[in-house]
Amino acid sequence: MSELKKITYREALKAGIREALLNDDRVFLMGEDVGRYGGAFAVSKSLLEEFGEDRIMDVPLSESGFVGAGIGASLAGMKPIVEVMTVNFGLLPMDQIVNNAATLLHMSGGQLNVPVVIRMSCGIGKQLAAQHSHSWEPLFAHIPGLVVVSVGTHEDARGMLHTALEHPDPVIIFEYTSMLNLEAEIQIDAGHTDISRAKVRREGKDISIITYGIGVYKALEAAKRLSEQGIDAEVIDLRVLRPLDEDCFIKSVSKTHRALLVEEAWASVNISSEVSARIMENAFYELDAPVKRLGGSEVPIPYPLHLENASVPQVEDIENAVIKILRP
Amino acid sequence: MKNKNNLDPEKAEKLLFQMLLMRKFEEKSAELYTKEKIRGFLHLYIGEEAVATGIIQALKPEDYILATYREHAHALARGVDAGVIMAEMYGKQEGCSRGRGGSMHLFDKEKNFFGGNAIVSGHLPLATGMALASKKLKRDNITVCFFGEGAAAEGEFHEALNLASLWKVPVLFVCENNLYAMGTALRYTHAVQEIEKKGPAYGIESKAVDGMDLLKLMEAANKAVEQVRSSGEPYLLVCNTYRFRAHSMFDAELYRDKTEVEKWKKRDPIPKFRKYLLKENLISEAKVQELEKRLNTEIQKAVDLAEAGTWEAKEELTRFVYSENPVS
Numbered sequence: 001m002s003e004l005k006k007i008t009y010r011e012a013l014k015a016g017i018r019e020a021l022l023n024d025d026r027v028f029l030m031g032e033d034v035g036r037y038g039g040a041f042a043v044s045k046s047l048l049e050e051f052g053e054d055r056i057m058d059v060p061l062s063e064s065g066f067v068g069a070g071i072g073a074s075l076a077g078m079k080p081i082v083e084v085m086t087v088n089f090g091l092l093p094m095d096q097i098v099n100n101a102a103t104l105l106h107m108s109g110g111q112l113n114v115p116v117v118i119r120m121s122c123g124i125g126k127q128l129a130a131q132h133s134h135s136w137e138p139l140f141a142h143i144p145g146l147v148v149v150s151v152g153t154h155e156d157a158r159g160m161l162h163t164a165l166e167h168p169d170p171v172i173i174f175e176y177t178s179m180l181n182l183e184a185e186i187q188i189d190a191g192h193t194d195i196s197r198a199k200v201r202r203e204g205k206d207i208s209i210i211t212y213g214i215g216v217y218k219a220l221e222a223a224k225r226l227s228e229q230g231i232d233a234e235v236i237d238l239r240v241l242r243p244l245d246e247d248c249f250i251k252s253v254s255k256t257h258r259a260l261l262v263e264e265a266w267a268s269v270n271i272s273s274e275v276s277a278r279i280m281e282n283a284f285y286e287l288d289a290p291v292k293r294l295g296g297s298e299v300p301i302p303y304p305l306h307l308e309n310a311s312v313p314q315v316e317d318i319e320n321a322v323i324k325i326l327r328p
Numbered sequence: 329m330k331n332k333n334n335l336d337p338e339k340a341e342k343l344l345f346q347m348l349l350m351r352k353f354e355e356k357s358a359e360l361y362t363k364e365k366i367r368g369f370l371h372l373y374i375g376e377e378a379v380a381t382g383i384i385q386a387l388k389p390e391d392y393i394l395a396t397y398r399e400h401a402h403a404l405a406r407g408v409d410a411g412v413i414m415a416e417m418y419g420k421q422e423g424c425s426r427g428r429g430g431s432m433h434l435f436d437k438e439k440n441f442f443g444g445n446a447i448v449s450g451h452l453p454l455a456t457g458m459a460l461a462s463k464k465l466k467r468d469n470i471t472v473c474f475f476g477e478g479a480a481a482e483g484e485f486h487e488a489l490n491l492a493s494l495w496k497v498p499v500l501f502v503c504e505n506n507l508y509a510m511g512t513a514l515r516y517t518h519a520v521q522e523i524e525k526k527g528p529a530y531g532i533e534s535k536a537v538d539g540m541d542l543l544k545l546m547e548a549a550n551k552a553v554e555q556v557r558s559s560g561e562p563y564l565l566v567c568n569t570y571r572f573r574a575h576s577m578f579d580a581e582l583y584r585d586k587t588e589v590e591k592w593k594k595r596d597p598i599p600k601f602r603k604y605l606l607k608e609n610l611i612s613e614a615k616v617q618e619l620e621k622r623l624n625t626e627i628q629k630a631v632d633l634a635e636a637g638t639w640e641a642k643e644e645l646t647r648f649v650y651s652e653n654p655v656s
């Protein structure tokens with residue numbers, strides 16, 4: 001066993017960026033307020049001092065403009081990490097992402113690779129209301145040509161960027177604002193994340209809780225509580241939302257015969273919808289109970305805390321849903 | 329009797345009280361934020377009060393106003409009750425947006441106050457469209473749209489100005505140039521730093537004005553509003569100002585010198601206006617003291633209303649996603 005180290009999610013993200021900048025001269029970070037401000041969420045704090053203006057670039061408010069420029073730079077041989085401050089502003093560069101980043105390789109008959117990495121923080125923050133609380137992983141996961149990954153743990157916060165930068169295609173990384181201050185222990189020499197695979201975060205035999213992002217720690221907590229009640233839940237972190245690692249969750253469901261799908265994104269047409277469909281297609285006869293989904297309430301996220309909390313699945317909701325499936 | 333700046337004692341008192349109220353209201357808000365009564369993002373306008381005051385005094389109640397997330401002062405100037413704004417910031421259902429919006433999303437349709445918009449520059453196209461509607465419907469109201477200099481780097485600024493000019497619609501674009509977009513200074517984000525030079529590129533008459541001087545602002549606003557109203561065409565007014573406080577409550581202000589802030593504080597628009605009124609005998613010392621007293625009562629009333637406010641029931645969560653009384 002290697003040594004463990006206590007680290008916040010924010011520090012883990014920063015360590016990943018630093019390592020990428022040190023590893024390869026072609027890597028640079030650009031985004032609104034990544035430099036002098038220190039990053040909107042202090043993730044890139046002091047990197048400007050360490051790496052200079054050429055590699056830590058503050059850009060004007062012009063998401064279409066600078067995301068497009070990042071795509072262009074990657075076409076011409078650079079390895080840009082483009083930070084869109086939050087996914088809430090991610091619709092402005094959507095045209096660049098869909099019509100350029102995701103499309104150029106195919107349109108050029110396989111000639112043009114777009115090895116850009118676009119990072120966005122995502123999810124409910126702290127009572128930030130309807131325009132600043134979006135969980136839009138499904139919007140991006142809908143688009144062929146993109147690799148869409150979600151950082152549900154500290155290990156991945158540090159280990160995902162490296163693999164994303166090695167990938168020849170555009171990678172969208174979703175990070176979670178509400179997890180930034182969260183501390184966890186990770187192995188000092190934990191390697192890079194395989195971004196083609198989902199990960200079983202807890203093994204169990206009674207039910208598969210399939211989730212990603214903020215859902216991972218919530219599901220693990222629920223599983224812990226359930227174990228005290230004699231229920232042994234398996235927790236799967238999908239981790240890569242496009243293309244989905246189907247083998248992983250089909251294998252799990254074939255073992256447990258039950259599935260609960262959990263995420264914060266609005267419930268209709270979300271990632272769970274797709275996972276559920278694939279379970280029906282590939283493991284229908286393995287099921288002992290109908291697949292159940294717990295998604296975000298279909299409402300713009302309201303400002304008051306009690307309503308905000310009511311809008312997305314909480315640990316108790318996961319716990320209760322599992323009990324309902326197993327002990328109807 | 330009106331003086332050469334078109335001020336009579338009644339109007340003078342009203343404007344001074346309004347600016348004092350804006351200042352006090354936000355100082356109180358900051359205090360309540362640290363007490364966690366107000367949550368989420370809170371953007372203070374302290375230092376910039378003359379802008380909203382100078383522009384809005386030139387408007388008629390039927391004119392439309394759109395503002396940013398830094399809009400408490402605009403709402404107050406438009407006559408939205410301080411208590412209703414405070415209740416909104418508490419997240420109580422007595423707030424102007426039923427508590428669902430919070431500080432960044434103040435709306436009051438009856439007062440023609442259209443937010444409270446927190447996607448930078450996202451509301452500029454709306455303003456152009458609202459003015460287009462006024463034109464088509466032959467209403468004689470105009471639309472006024474406030475935004476920061478950071479917003480002027482967004483594509484939507486340029487698209488909205490172009491369309492407004494192309495369509496010849498009555499909209500007044502008011503750029504509140506406070507020199508910083510979060511932590512990134514104007515000089516790092518605009519190749520041409522005089523924002524007023526951008527209007528003429530679209531055939532829009534533009535002017536810059538000292539945003540720390542209410543008298544100069546009133547003069548410029550009266551002229552601009554009158555011109556938009558009579559010509560039915562857009563106008564760009566750039567108000568050069570400064571925010572004394574941090575961008576929001578999450579800002580360590582690493583990007584600017586305290587000395588710079590202190591320098592600007594010497595140009596505080598409120599003492600300046602008060603001094604002028606006293607000199608011109610438009611107000612007496614005794615009256616000023618009376619105003620301060622009234623101010624405290626007003627603020628206390630606002631806080632009381634918010635404190636006494638109630639939480640919307642959880643069962644209401646999914647309301648207002650679709651219209652409840654669709655008009656046939």
Ligand SMILES: Cc1ncc(C[n+]2csc(CCOP(=O)(O)OP(=O)(O)O)c2C)c(N)n1
Nearest residue numbers: 089398446447448476477478479508509510
């Ligand atoms: C499209 C978009 N990008 C980024 C942000 C995050 N953000 C909020 S305010 C702000 C700075 C805006 O500066 P400016 O337009 O000058 O207005 P100010 O805040 O100075 O009043 C930024 C970057 C946002 N809300 N919307």
